[in-house]
Amino acid sequence: MLAIRMQRRGRKGHAQFRVVVQDSHLSPKSGRVIANLGNYNPHTKQATIDKEAAAKYLSNGAQPSDRVVSVFKAEKIKLPDWVSVTKNPKRETRNPEKLRKNQPAQESKDEPKPTEAPAAEEAPVEEPTPEVAAEETPATEEATPSEEVSNEEAPAEEPVAEEAEAPVEEKPAA
DSSP: OEEEEEEEEETTTEEEEEEEEEEEEEGGGOOOOOOEEEETTTTEOOOOOEEHHHHHHHTTTTTHHHHHHHHHHHTTOOOOOOOOOOOOOOOOOOOOGSSSSOOOOOSSSSSOOOOOHHHHHHHHHOOHHHHHHHHOOTTTOOOOHHHHHHHHHHHHHHHHHHHSSSSSOOOOOO
């Protein structure tokens, strides 16, 4: 069976193709070509095809490749009814949950992270009225929150200050 396919030519990174007719069991690189129908430049989308020879081989049963069919259509070469044109099917994604667009949004380094609010701010606690608070705790033992904080912080700062003021002993030179 004959196949009409493209044979790659040209230098690395700048492909050019020959449209050739060859036995379908042979590789396009084998060089054993029955006929050379023309050439195709994918960079300029320019094709030079011998339309009469292409029609002759198509009428005798040569099967064109998918890419050759698209080139023949662009060159307005009439294709027989038995030529099957495979369309690009939309492929199914294997693991769509792994796609970047389906991942939760990540924060950038420039934007500060929103801190989680403490439980006290989320659910406001009903504070007892001042009359009830006065009855529950005696006034003499009650300390204000600002006094408690200052008393707790003062001892913590003193050792740090002592360490910073401690003299550094130097060894005498001998």
